[in-house]
Amino acid sequence: MAPMLLLIGFLIAGLELTGARSVGVCSGKNGNNLPTDGEVVDLYKSNGIGSMRIYDPDQTTLNALKGSNIELIIGILNNNLQALTDATAATNWVQNNIRNYSDVKFKYIAVGNEVHPGDAEAQFVLTAMQNIHNAIVAANLQNQIKVSTAIDTTLLGNSYPPSAGSFNAAANSYISPIINFLVNGSLQYQNLFDALLDSLYSALEKAGAPNLQTVVSESGCPSEGDSAATVVNAGTYY
Known part of the structure; x- marks a missing residue:
């Protein structure tokens, strides 16, 4: 089963949990006086941070991550989703941003970020995910890299008690086909x-x-x- 990346709106840094495999930190570029990508990677290493999320395939960041062994969630911007409904474009995206960086430890591809049912991009998410997944399979990387999308918790209609959690009515028709793809499309036996x-x-x-x-x-x-x-x-x- 492929994981669904869930945005919860906050980040806990510097927290050590017994039995936790790794602490991950999101690395964005919205700001000024930012450290260089090399300095960011060094910061991760020096603090034992084993996972990073970036929001688009920034080439400078990807070059800095080469050989770092930091597990990476790489995002696809919402304004690129429509283009990736074309299978050839998806294949080219994987070639340019994944296969050309063989020394980067890609773990997940987040196809779209916090797309809501009423957004214009909502109609493109599932097809873009399918095309990116097919391109990953064609590159024989499906056992290394999983394809998903990132949502926020506003898509939940009910969240308490947790056992009664459910998506809201507006989100259900949007998210259900994506969930079905993640459950049925990625569960495979190799032998x-x-x-x-x-x-x-x-x-x-x-x-x-x-x-x-x-x-x-x-x-x-x-x-x-x-x-x-x-x-x-x-x-x-x-």
Whole structure:
């Protein structure tokens, strides 16, 4: 399942959490007297900040991030969404801003930022996401980079208690197709073994034992001896 990037309107910096993998900080350029991109990257490194979000594919920033091992969320500006409804444009975007920076540790692509149902750009978000995702798959980067979008919490109609959370009526028709794409379009098994093992986990969960430790004691797929025992089928399994 692909993650949906959620904007919550504030940033907590310098907070250490037990068991947390990394602290991430957004890096924007709306301001004056800003440090250089190299200084920003050095600041991240010196403070152990392992993740960064940028809001557009700024080439100076991307060059500064080369070899830094900082995980990156890279954004696509809202005014670029319509252009990316063209598949060729999406392929070019991935080539120019992802593949040309092989030393940058891309983690997510946020296709659009805080687009609301009534915005003119809303009609372009899903198609742009699909095209960017297809371009990522064509580049064989789908296991490294996930495609999503960033929303803010004003799309929620109800948020308390949390168990009753739901999107508001105006947002539902906009966000539901995006959610369906993220759930159905990105869940893939790379081999039959993983699919079989997940089937067992699901069965155990339904039987009331979701935390039962499982050990795989034997595994394999023959390539001879039966009509279905082919090299092709063995390759699928592995």
